[in-house]
Amino acid sequence: MLVPLSWLGELVDLAPGTRGVDVAASFVSVGLEEEELHGADITGPLVIGRVLTIEEAVQKNGKTIRYCTVDVGDHGQRVTDGIPQEIVCGATNFEVGDLVVVVLPGATLPGGFQIAARKTYGRVSNGMICAEDELGIGEDHSGIIVLERYLGPERAAQLNPGDDAIAVLGLGEEVVEINVTPDRGYCFSMRGLAREYWHSQGSPEGGYRDPARVGEVPRDSTEGYAVHLVDSAPIDGVQGCDRYVARIVRGVDPTASSPEWMKTRLTQMGMRPISLAVDITNYVMLAVGQPLHAFDLDTLSGAIGVRRAREGETLTTLDGVTRQLSVEDLLITDGGQKPLAIAGVMGGADSEVTDTTTNILIEAAHFDPITIARSSRRHRLVTEASKRFERGVDPRVAAAAAQLAVDLLVEHGGGTADDAATDVDVTRPRTAYELDPMLPARLVGVDYSRERVIEILRHLGCEVVDAGGETITVTPPSWRPDLVDGPDYAEEVARVDGYERIPSVLPTPTAGRGLTHSQQVRRLVASALVGRGATEVLTYPFVSATFADTLGMAPDDVRRHAVRLANPLSDEAPLMRTSVLDTLVDALRRNVSRGQRDLVLFEVGSVTRPEPGSSHTAPVPGTETRPAPEVIAAIDAAVPAQPRHLAVALCGEIERSGWWGKGRAAEWSDAIELVLVVAASVSVPVSTEAAELAPWHPGRCARLTLPDGATLGYAGELHPAVCARLGLPARTCAAEIDLDALTAACAEPVKQADYSTRPVALTDVALTVDEAVTAGELEAVLRSAAGQHLESLALFDVYRGDQVADGQKSLAFRLAFRAPDRTLTTDEVSRYRDAAVAAAATAYGAVQR
Amino acid sequence: MDPMSGPNTSYDPVAVAALEPAALEAAVAAAQAAFDGAGTLDALKAARLAHLDKGAVALARREIGALPPTAKAEAGKRVGDAMAAVRTAYEARETALQAEAAERILVQERVDVTMPVARRAVGARHPLELTQERLMDIFVGQGWEVAEGPEVESEWMNFDALNLGKDHPARQMQDTFFVDPPDGGLVLRTQTSPIQIRTMLTRTPPIYVVAPGKVFRTDDLDATHTPVFHQIELLAVDKGLTMAHLRGSIDHFVRAMFGDVRTRVRASYFPFTEPSMETDFECFVCLGGDPLVRSDCRTCGGSGWIELGGSGMVNRKVLTACGIDPDVYTGFAFGFGIERALQLRNGVSDMRDIVEGDVRFSAQFGMAV
Structure with a gap:
């Protein structure tokens, strides 16, 4: 909302010399955020110009440039030579003879943009023809301002080349733009903002002059134009319309134009002057916050009827769009039948005032905020009216606003107001609230006295009755629908007294237990991976509808059950990932495409695993x-399971080539090792077994299992077909584990196991087995049979070739034995080893080489 | 000849040439020269044989036996001195040569230590996660606990319970991702505030939690927006909490993250808090500086203040919806964007860098922000 200082000064006392920055700071001090300062930063010469000649030429860069001469009155630099101002212009939306706004060398435009004569597109441009955005009066930069269109032909006709455009456009004075929060609808008016400014000055006696003369105008007359309010389907039991004031002014001169001061003010407030009737409704709305609608009385045939729309009804609104109405839309109708307007949002094209309208019906009504908000959203129509009704308009101001409009129409349009006035008013008075006057102090932490609380509330317009009891009786002003509960009043007291007075006091929480186990595990795991050279990335959790096929998942794979978004950002990615790997591969591919070759990426994040077949409908109590x-x-049951997963993806060299020699490409075993490192970082032993699962290579995929046999995750090389489909480097490797499962597996404190300081006894065995026997199986049986003194067992060689039969392989293990209390003898060690070998022979036909 | 009457050669001095002082001196000098002339340990070994083990002094020592007893002592001393001199000369040379050899090996073993070493990649955390952890730690260190919640969340937790009624603009499709079917009551949480609700439903006051997490809004990705971002939120519910405690907590947070800067507060509006508050903090980059220099500050845009985030006293309706008696307990809540903290503290200007997963972005940070 914009606040011109001159207008503000009519409603409150502005100290001499008060500048825009001061006003903005005052608003900020009562909690109204400053958006921007306008107008102060323009210095002339900024003048009216008339386009004399246009020479158009297309430039090398494809842009059309106009070399113009413009009559700028006596301001022309070369006026003595009788040569009009030569200006180069990039816009093409004007014709010879148009009146435009010209900024001349020596001027400064908003943003400190200094204008000088300079050469552009081969010729000297002595200034610039201005667009709205360059002057800070609008966003438009599609073309320059043509004043016949911008101000209307009548007003433009009164202008002469050389006139000061700063005055014409109302740029001479400062305008403060305030950001109004949704709870303060009353601040969408000068009436409300002036009151807030007054509070910022300490609410001095007599320092605020309300522009709405509430209570001084005719009310409750039934002699005026007939108005019927019907609401067969109130939303949440609230009547769509609870007040409707209709006033009639006849014999208005349709050619009369708005007074200059009004046009200037509207321009300053970011609105375009259109016609007297429309300008007056806009002006009154800006002044007192009451949206008005002006109907051409002669187009109406019956009473004004306010009702909900019927199924199938349509209305062509002022913007020329024919709209399908919903039964929730509130309508203003002619005689209860023909729709005239979507109440509080936009009028219809048929009944609007035109340049032949002489008899006008002014509507000043109060509508239910929810009804208006829904209609505004349903029709995607955010208007000045809907914006205000949605946030709450003062139901008491309607008649005063209508009176203001009537007076202006009579004064400037030469019309005559009907004596009779319609005011159908079924609004209910605000209920009083019993406020504990100590509540603001208790909630805010500043010692406001009872007297101070009452004083502030009265300044705000509340009626306060203090009988000296534990509570005071507070009736909020009609323009403050947001004041309902104790904390609302507490905020008002704090705000008007000044938020800056709130002290800074550290609370003393009860002693916490630090990070949760899960959070600690996540940090440890991430650190362990970084220690192994992995880089953490974050990816969006959205995947395409075909992700499961791309990854080659089996038809019954549980990971195919993904949550679908109703309104995804892109139809390419409507599902929530069921594995972190689903999206981590995208990051891998992006890095490869940006020239990275050797990558180890990881991500820790949620995956969404809806229960197959469940409805996932959450009650909304x-x-x-x-x-x-x-x-x-x-x-809780409807919210799908969202376990935390960890995924790793690797490609290129894990040990790099360099002057030190040849490197080593990342392979399946690196992916497995990274999982083992992760598990070891939280002291969880993990075992591996062969598995087949998409998207991994069927012969190079390991299932990693926890000590209780539960699956932790999978690791290995990706399926070549998956790499091809995803555009990943060949032999990309990956792992994905359920971090929640790992977290659960390390919930208990690590218990120390004894270790011996006696000498170690090493012995090697080479076992020949069928290819089908895995190292893991052989290792397990050796371990189980080698006895309690086996300290460690390591596979150190795998041999296939002449020494062993086809279809067989030889695996060489080094066994380390150690007793806790003595040095083992050679015989003992041999016995243990032989027992292990015998077990391997029994289980897998292993033969010692 | 009667042996008893002949000359007693055993007792009479007999001149042995090799034992003459001059001969010994010459032998010592020769040995010294030989040792000094040995350029290598091998040459020294040969010289040792010639001048020490089987040299003139050693040979001379054998002659002592031929001397009469009266002369033995003197000659023995002379030879011993000469022997010691030769040995000393040898040892000195040996030490010198050994040192030289050791020195030579070190010279030979010299390498070019400026050759690049990068056999294995150096890993890195994502700075956003590190920032999130840092933020958590600030409050954990004060006794707060960390709470988390699901990203696919119920509408009730995300909106209704937070006093965002069904007509609130934030609930429109333009802002919120809805889970299909759209009337199924599930959304991608638009804020970390549903964690507040879950916390209040499962814990009894006093509650002091900090709630970080990923949140979602239907914004397209550009330099300043991302549909997936992170927030961190404070929630305290206890007896006697006031806006002063809220301000104190925020001030502490600002000091811990951005240094010793001032804050300012003003009224604001959020459906889930009443009274509500907006906080700015003094720009930590241009703080206290010349106003003219400050006008160019890219961190605060020249205003000298940086907008921090919204906060307030938990709305009574929110406490009520969670079964906490608002007449007994008061609470405060404060929310802040983690991306914003990262952007401010670490000068990250383009949001796309944070979300694209380019390893070069994370790599700059290592494990530190």
């Missing part, structure tokens, strides 16, 4: 009380 336990349970 009320909020008046805590929902029943079964309702909360139903909400």
